[in-house]
Amino acid sequence: MRYARGDWVLAGLSATSVVLLLGTTVVLLGLIVREGAGHVSVEFLTSEPASDLTGGGIFPAIVGTVMLTMLMTITGVPVGIATGIYLAEYAPRGSRLASVVRAAVQNLAGVPSIVFGLFGLGFFVMFVGRGIDDLVYGPGDPVWGRPAVLWSSLTLAVLTLPVVIVATEEALRTVPQDLRMASMSLGATKFQTIFRIVVPQASSGILTGVILAVSRGAGEVAPIIFTGAANYLPYLPTDLRDMHMHLGYHVFALSTQSPNVDAARPALFATVLVLLALTFTLNLAAVLLRNRARAHALASA
């Protein structure tokens, strides 16, 4: 095809946009790696942070992030997968109920993360937590009714629900109908068919959703500010009622609340690098799994 001048203008402008977007990403990553890589060491990863927010290690933040995402996964993922199964397998075609659920999922995905923070505080900490306190312990110091790793995990479980639901529904829909027919004609119940045949076939797609949810949960800060994250803790969380440190929250605290940002700068860049390495590894794993799932779906279709 011969290109006229207008073609070059449009192609040039749109290509420039791509270059600008990707260029910024590369500069961002490059600067963080350049300044952070030198400071990442075994000692940095395994030692305590300085109590005055001027640096130190990030071990408690790593432990806190891992504990948070694990609790979030245990509580949120089963519900997300169940919803995905309902939408793909049980909801009748064109069902109004299912469209209400879908609309709720879409809207949940768009609720601002700070609103999740308000919700976590108002519902989990003040309603559920205080409710347990009132029932079990009576008046006095709050036991459950204060920020804790349990509440921040549950808040994030609600926040990441849409990611798991959408991925599960999509993955289940790629499983060929023949498999369901074959299974049921051999006498399996619908429930057996779903859990022994359909879900295993869709497992890499579902796992992709779970990994993306974990990656999202590991990086979100706004929902945990009031529900469980701490600036600095001299101990590791060992109980559901403990507060916890968090990589993302540590970045926020070091860069906005440190009395000496210059002293904190190396640790800050290194923490950002660790956080980015974590989310990118998870996302890369998700992309690879999704590609495998797609290839699999194509092969069996």
Next chain:
Amino acid sequence: MSNGSAGQLEVGAAEAATKGDVPSVPPRRRARVPLGQGLRTPFSHRVGEAAIHVMAFAAVAAIALIFLFIAKEALPILFDVAAQEEIGGLSALVFPRVWPGYAEAAFVWQPVGEIPKLNVVPLFVGTLKVTVISMLIAVPLSIGAAIYVSQYASRRAREILKPAIELLASIPSVVLGFFALMILATFVQSLLGTTYRLNVIVASLGLSLAIAPLVFTISEDALSAVPKDLLHAALALGARKHQVILRVVVPAALPGIAAAVILGMGRAIGETLVVLMASGNAAVVELFDPTTSARTVTATIAAELGEVTQGDPHWRVLFLLGTLLFLVTFVLNRVGALVIDRLHKRLSGGAV
């Protein structure tokens, strides 16, 4: 065979079953029952299915609970006269007022002090400025990139470019805030010589990085969904490629691009960490100067809620802001989703 004999056959089969004989051929009428439902489902399977149906409404319950429990903390301010007096009446939330020590009526957000001044206008102005400027940066860039990736890039290039740009979406917003605060702020100040290191421009640049991948993905999906027939028909009629893109493909995908912009706006209004870290957080009412600091609704909630006594008027107003934020983003998301739905119906209808 008449209906009568079919009925007899069924009765016969039922009798055989009650006598404990091996059931004979199942009655013909049953064969029309959908697969798998003709057999009795074991109790445990029914329990499992019931659990799935219950859990499926978690998302609906979550939306309802979020709204209920935020509004529950906010609403008392609208009815509690004592609390209203403490902040100078409900009108003080919106209208300017001559506060003691002020020469003229002003919009002031200054929640800590002898008289808490809780006028939300400075926060709305902050959110408006940051949202508009970040959209002005992000929207043209992401739509441009979407046009390139969907129309000009080869299939192979597309498969690399799309995930690469979407990689930007996986960067946590605290990292974007950090990037704006530590790197962009210095760069912008040395470039423009701004008085304040942290200002609306810095926050908007950071925020545009958060919304660009979203706008890009949705626009690119819409542009790629336009049936290739339209493109080929226009090319066959002798149109140039850029004419086809601008006059055929983009108009056909326009609802999707509009939805992308709407959803991007919802994200920009609700984004917290970037503006909290990079906007400077001074509550000023100044509509047209992007070099001043700004305090947005989201950043105010994040920065102040931890310090407030529960049940204070200040606490209630922060939850009221949260309720508003929820409602505004809810409407934007609904509209965006409906527009996308319609586009898909239109395009799939057009392709048949």
